[in-house]
Amino acid sequence: MSQHDHELERRARDLYLRASRDVDPATAGRLRAARRTALARPTGHHAVRRVLIPASAFAMVALASLIAWQPGRGPASAPPAAVPTAEVAADPSDLPPDADSTDPTLYQDLQFYSWLAYNDTQGRDRK
Structure with a gap:
């Protein structure tokens, strides 16, 4: 000074x-x-701070526990089985996969799959 x-x-x-x-x-x-x-x-600012600090700590604990424990995504549950669509589409002369080894919803809309295969071959011919 x-x-x-x-x-x-x-x-x-x-x-x-x-x-x-x-x-x-x-x-x-x-x-x-x-x-x-x-x-x-105490001023309003200090009173608010006394409430917000424990509330924010509780929110962080809750968030951390939700991240650590996600329902349905634990090690006990396996990921859904993938449908082997690449193998089916590789050779059109092959038979469809066995009904016991595939998803039963594949056989619900056979007309749609027939239409899709027909339009897919039409699209290849145009190119």
Whole structure:
């Protein structure tokens, strides 16, 4: 700090002390009461902080537990079996796969699959 800053600080302190001595007793009493009231009760910001910190900690624990434990995705449940569509489409002269080894929903819309195969061959011929 420079000499000018020290001088300014000294003068401000002198003015403050002189003004605090010249305060009438009624104003000094009101100032002391206001100071006690302000120090006695927590401000809204501190009260909110006291509630938000535990709430956010609880939310983080809940999120971590949901990430760690996902229903239906544990090691006991196996991923769904993939239908071997690439093998079926590789050679159109092959017979369809055995009904015991494939998904039964494949045989629900046989007309659709016939139409799809017909349009697929038509599309190849156009190209």
